[in-house]
Amino acid sequence: MIDRGATRHIWPTRVAVQAAVTFLTLVAVGTACTGGSEDSANAKTLPRAASRGTAGNDTLVARNGIGAGKITIPGAEAEDGQWLRPAKDYASTRFSGLDQITTANASQLKLAWSFSTGVLRGQEAAPLVVGGTMYVVTPYPNILYALDLSKPGGPAKWKYEPQPLAAAQGVACCDVVNRGAAFADGKIFYNTLDNQTIAVDATTGKEVWRTQLGDINHGETMTMAPLVVKGKVLVGNSGGELGIRGWLTALDVKTGKVAWRAYHGGPDSLVLIGPRFKPFYETDQGKDLGVTTWPPDKWKQGGAGAWGWISYDAALNLIYYGTANPGPWNPEQRPGDNKWSSTTFARDPDTGEAVWAYQVTPHDLHDYDGINESILLDLPWKGQTRRVLVRPERDGYVYVQDRTTGEVLAADTFGVVNSTSGVNLQTGRPVVNHEKEPQMGKVVREICPASPGTKDWQPSAFSPRTGLLYIPHQNLCMDVEPVEANYIAGTPYVGMNVKMYAGPGGHRGVFDAWDPIARRKVWSVTEDFPVWSGALVTAGDVVFYGTMDGWFKALDARSGALLWKAKLGSGIIGQPVTYRAPDGKQYVAILAGVGGWPGAIVSAGIDARDSSAALGFANAMRDLPNATTKGGTLYVFGLP
Amino acid sequence: MSAMSAGRYWGRIAAVAALALGLACKREERRFNATYPSAPAYASVTLDTLQPGVPSPELTVKSPAEGNAYDIAQGKLLFAQWNCTGCHSHGGGGMGPPLMDNEWIYGSSPENIVATIVEGRPNGMPSFRNRITANQLWQLAAYVRSMAGLEAKGPSPGRNDEMQYKVDEQRTPFRTPRASSSKTLPAKSQRP
Amino acid sequence: MTWAGSIFDTAGSPAERIARLAWFLIIVSAVTYLLVLAATGIAMRRARVRRTQGELADTRPETGKRLTRNVAIATTLTTLILLVYVSATALTGKAIAWPLNAQQPLTIEVTGHQWWWQFRYRDSLPSNWLTTSNELHIPVGRPVRVILLSNDVIHSFWIPELHGKQDLIPGHRNTMWIKADRPGVWKARCAEFCGHQHAKMAFDVVAESPAQFAQWYVRQLASALPPTDSSAKHGYDVFVQRTCIMCHSINGTEAGSNVGPELTHIASRPSLAAGSLPNTRVNLTRWILNPQLIKPGVRMPPNALSPADMTALLDYLETLK
């Protein structure tokens, strides 16, 4: 029987005497009744962070390649007219050496042929060209088409249907997309929505091997384009909104067996952190940070998938990739830095061992996944050439980092940012604007950039000729209200009501040319809708990108002037590629089919009267249904 | 004040009270310990109106939670707490189809909605069989219908104590439900 | 588990100071009351009972002067009593205010839900943030800073033995502090009407020595161990494949929903159903089968489990020490 313990019953004896004394003398006691000052924790308000970085001033005249000569791409191969992986080369530059299409003749581009994939969801893939065949991957049900470029009109040689689980559509947070395949060793590698990596023989279209890597009942899906490095296929999972445990896995090219798997949370052994691990910044150093920076056991639903882009430096034998947002979105339910979400990793591709890591956004407040592409460059920096990676990050800064140690050399905004007021280069941590920190029981307004960030997954391109980085991105802000999230495996685990809208200026999309040395915009084009397609730059100094209302545009890489544009059947969120066909002519190919997170309002038929639909994007894209319908067609353009 | 007028006075009070009696007792009842029809009851309801030969008479199961303010409010709480908002958002849709428009892929009657929740649907709706009790199933179905304006205005929930992202259920315009053309791809056969 | 404990059964300095002030004010009020009654009694007896009906009392001026003096004295006495009263209140108020010099206090976030309590113990290291429900452990002698939050309606956090009550108001971050000077186990309760089951929204408070508290803390931080014997394994399957997983969470298992109270160490808690049922196997059975019979209106639904499933589930829950 648990006793009530020794509570002391206060009898009025002593008090009675006091009362009697005071009653008789009735001396008024001086009242010192200020009472303890209530330590009201009024958060010290940071001066309203002037949004650093201008929204792009369009009139800057292109610097005709002054710095161009000095920036070189590590491991650059000679141009072979093919397109073997979505990012073209291991440095992820998306630069093509073909120069038949130049700024002079680009205006005469016309449609060569087109091919309908028969799938009406978001087409985010990059077509591959190997020899005389083009390979196209579609969103769910992830059909792989092989098109014969030697024959006019590119007829289909064969098609491969993996028949993924239909239920996987229920756990794909932002449209059932697929970002493309990769070619190596005579095989085409790509992922299906229900977490399978498949190898298909490039010539016959027969399945070579298929490996199941994840489980949709834990909310995992796979949408990323694999990267094949030294006989290993590198793939990662997505599902930060469903409480997954993120990982990157390497499969053997020949057999499909798992060579190694690195988790992005939990003890160091799972994260493959060993003796070689030398993070540059002090807050990333420590033992088992994947556990200690989470409330007990919460790292198991901690998100941090890997669904973005991987780059590889052969000389240093390191792969560079970023991890996604922590789960749930509601920051109050996961106090601590939540390592290793929104982190850039450098790993040894053979063993998967982490060499360095830099957490871009500790204790992420606004769903800023850190998965964007890192473009590897050798850059003149303060008098000497540094081996760097340049990454236009989702939190609105273009990071220039030394890719051997992970030191952040520079971080400058390339869009409207008020959620942070800069990056402290000594500690490597962003200076958080606490005024914009989501709090339970309160709506925090005008957070810029919104959750998709200043730039989401859509890859940028770099031209060594102009020395400029061509960044397709968006300009959105949002109101958020955190609510309590409940983890039920297989169901969303978000915990945030979001409402997005166009950022300052009213335009929702921007296409910038960014000079990584001078660290500022050279020219900028504003678009009505978010520019959700990838960028392509060619030796002919022509830049290609597509808009969400269906315009495929070509611009002068130096001045940004519009050279040519064509209206396609549906909004463009795919990645443009260029190749030399068997007939020796240069062609440009692009997949048109609106969808993805912004396009869900069309591809999933969202009802925009609920402004929190599609995790808040519906409110910003109310007018998209009037501008485009669903589609799923490949278009190929060439000179007459 | 003569006794007679006092009597007449009381007559009037009683009459008004009696009139009000029938007004709102069912709508406001808080049924805590009631047991609503369990799973098999709804299974006998067909999903499609197309029937070979002479169509047999419509068989409907009366939803116990229909028009009851407490049940619809409980449905609203559960809809948010069990992560239905994750896919259907607050009626606008996201991963899942919108529920506040009047296109119903798998039927809009309460028993159709209960069947959808229990059995799940091939294109990603999880199956909650054995995970949600019968009472709560009907409560959820009643709330889903109120989001589309298919429940009476009175018992539908008012505004919620969160960010105002949409019109509250009481003021969603009333509309007649329409079986929708298939919005998503025909379901691929389940992989073996 | 006795609830009883008036506001005079104190185990913490704030409650003690308040109890002293309460006695002081009660005595002052009682004496004042007796004086007023006496005055009335005297007034009633002293005045001669009127013989004839209509005759008016004499209202000569000198009686008026004497009465004015008496009333003036009484009013002055009242004013002085009130001055004493206000100053005593202010002094006690200052004494029970937050002790600024408190050495690193233990901080606990209390979240009120409709009809149960959630406690989150803060720590410098995020992985030491402990989340429990319906049971509050505090170390004796160490000031505890309590942050009061609510996501639904207004509740009120009240441990009579330690301090007064403070409301948990949605949209506000209210704070208070408590300090136990002596160990003991008490029943605390919600003190602001919050709906159907406001009456049975209680929680257990255990004040123990810092060493015992540290032991308890480490035990609670540990995740639930996977069940070993077959019945408990089947019970685990019942828990994660039936209705329980939708609302409850157990660290170390698939269950992670905090719609209902967290159950990682349910077997180590003194009571069930927000402090209103002693934690015995019979009560747990009654509660799981039909909570509406015990707490009508509570949001946990009746669960029709077969006897085999029920015994397995109970075996599993009892492994969650």
Place this chain on the structure above:
Amino acid sequence: MPAEHAVDTDPNSPASLHARLERVWRNGPGLWGWLTSVNHKSIALRSIITAFTFFGIAGVEAALMRVQLARPENSFIGPDLYNQLFTTHGSAMMFLFAVPMVQSVALYFVPIMIGTRNVAFPRLNAFGYWTYLIGGVLLFSGLFTNTGPDQGWFSYVPLAGPGFSPGKRVDIWAQMITFTEIAAIVAAIEVIVTVFKQRAPGMSLNRVPLFVWAMVVMSFMVLVAMPYVATASAMLAMDRLIATQFFNYTEGGDALLWQHLFWFFGHPEVYIIFIPGLGMVSAIVATFSRRPVFGYTAVVLSLVAIGFLSFGLWVHHMFATPLPQTGQTFFTAASAMIAIPTGVTIFCWIATIWSGRPRFDTPMLYVVGFIALFTIGGLTGLLLASVPVDLQITDTDFLPGHIHYVLLGGMVFPLFGALHYWFPKVTGRMMSERLGKVSFWLLFIGVNVTFFPQLLLGIAGMPRRVYTYLADTGWGGLNLTSSIGAGLIAVGIVVLVINIARSLAAGAAAGADPWGGETLEWAISSPAPDYNFAYIPIVHGRSALWADTGDLDAVAGLREDRREVLQTTMLDAVPDSRHEHPDPTIVPLLTALAVGVGLIWGILDPIGFDVGAVLTFIALAAWGWPQKTKPNTHEIVEVPK
């Protein structure tokens, strides 16, 4: 029986004068007459009976709750019905019994105490009653159809908000508040204008009876306090029905906004209920001590002081919310300060009894009961006003104990005293002293046995508004005692009702002035004629009837063929003008019904507000429609004084 103070200055026989005036001032015949009456006494009496009815129903609810709480873990009533019971008990007692009762007593006796023929705005008076009746019927029809409010009489948001109170229960409560506040404000306006413009000549402000002063102060407090709760309940209804964000804490609203708005009205409300109690006590003490109340000026100034101070201490209801401590200490001081004027009034009455020649008939017994009970209420109030102690005992059973001591002691006991005191004037029959004393002692003991244990339960830690409690809490004994006490009160009420019924049927004839009172109402016959005063009396001193000048001087010259009232100046009541009062009309009822349609239909569908607004406009147009001037049917007879 004291000599009749007849008024006989007119050469024609009084009977024919009475006949002529009666024909002009009486109500219409039958039901139509009842619906169109604008006579202040018939409307006030009707309102008193309605208020006593709601008091009875709410009393039954209290009895049901006490039965449920008599034993731990009792299953007599479930939580849902219990929540409805305690909410409608609280709301009905506060809004449907207390305020309307004191205002009806004012509307009945103020005109005849200041010597005028009718209240200032007769049609507004009728409109006030009908609106009040609709509000009462709405609340109880809600309860009887399981739609009674269940969120507590002060309806804290967000529990009462749209998110956590599904259905129309809180809307019915909010609209009931709107109805009763319209009625209260309207009655307050009438009392103020009547007292300031229609006093008998010679009754300057320092000769106004204390009862009338109390009613004026109460009316001013109503004018200032009631709009707050009317606005707050309208805001709550709009939050629930048309999605405004007043109390939505995420979109800039605040849950504490409701508490501030409500308690700024809430505390003055309990003083609005208690100050008329002081007025009734003053009237009774003076008559039964056979001397005017000692320290007339002190009591009047105290009443006014209480009126002002009551608006300065509402935050003592909110000490447990996150308000800064210095602010809370300020309100402790303010709450303490109001005890001073309250003390002064009580000391003055004790001094009156002390120097008077008191006769302890039933009314006087109730006054002594008032002093005994109200002082406990006041002192427990001081305990609650001290912040640290309040943090321990607020929201516990101590609160219902304190409230009932203050309100039963401060208002219900004086009311029952006034019932016995003025019953003869209203009905012409005396109430039985024996039954009066029996019901007093039953009530006095019953109140103490019911509510003192609740004070102890509060200290023992029992939260308030709990439909049950566990056996091992140890609160069973005190709760049982309290329930027994409730039974005693019930018996006391039954005895009182028997006394009323018996006296109505066969009470001894009372005559004009059975107690030998000092104020003007004892100068007219019992029951008073519809026109009150054949000739408006002239007042020469503070105790009108105790001045030894034999018969009252009077003023002649008011028309006898029309409803005419003498208006006098505000300070010294010098005759100023004559004002013609409206004849009985159905328009007030129609206006009340239009407002009723608007507010009740508005609950079900917001369009109802618009329809109601149009209907009300039409009714008000009819209200203000210009009447044809009536022909002169009777020559004015100038009579030399």
